[in-house]
Amino acid sequence: MKMLAILHAAQLVTLAGPNRARCGKELNDLGIISDGALLVEGDRIAAVGTSKEIEKLARDAEIIDASGSVVLPGFVDGHTHLVFAGNRLDDFEARARGETYEQIAKRDGGIQTTVRATRAASEGQLFSLAKERAGWFLRNGTTTVEAKSGYGLSVEDELKILRVIRRIGAETPLQTVPTFLGAHAVPPQLERDAYVGLVRNEMLPRV
Structure with missing residues (x-):
């Protein structure tokens, strides 16, 4: 040995x-x-x-x-969003101008900005982005992360994110602990009650 x-x-x-x-x-x-x-x-x-x-x-x-x-x-990070696409530079600029998070959210910024980019990205693209972030964690001494979904807000996109999280844990030295966060926000195309029903009746059984 x-x-x-x-x-x-x-x-x-x-x-x-x-x-x-x-x-x-x-x-x-x-x-x-x-x-x-x-x-x-x-x-x-x-x-x-x-x-x-x-x-x-x-x-x-x-x-x-x-x-x-x-x-x-190694450090353990108990709250991360490891898998996502896009960025929120426009949101940061808006906050710097004095806009509130609520104002940004009302025009479909904030979480919805990341949801749109993450939905548009392929599973392979999300893996490449997350693998780069995994390297950042490891180089700075973090060896285990809790990693949330929550930027898909649809059955298939939430499952896509969770698959990438598991793949990062399997194919890189970074240990991942996946968390399903399907109720991170309500997608604009659905009412709140309808989305809660989707999470409860369709997402959770698949997860």
Whole structure:
């Protein structure tokens, strides 16, 4: 089994502690090991400790010298919209001019701008866009994201977005946790009650 040892981290942040949500002063306890190291066997962390301790276990391991660096777990982003097309530059300009979000929404801006662009994009195009964003997350230390749908607002377009989210999780190192957000907004072609019925009776059974 392939082994990898990361040695001599100025700080190894283990987050060791209670297996539950922390609160108060517990949030300051990051389980930091100075001159820290960890040993990876296959795809699992086999041991953590000081560099002196891990060096004894790492005779046949590939070595990464992390001197001067902080080694810590990947960040988890619990709220993202990873899959969409288009942009809202016009909306940003409108907000800068003093328009409210409600005013922008009344002229089918805001969410509806992104819905139109996302509906028009193919599944392949959405995957390419999302794959680029996945790279941004990974380069900045985020390794797991919750990713919402909600920019399709139709049965097939919501399913299209969810398929792309799952594909990103399968084909890139970014771990994705899909969330169905079909009730993100009401599409302009439907009344609210009719759309709620569509979400409940057609979207949810398909999801």
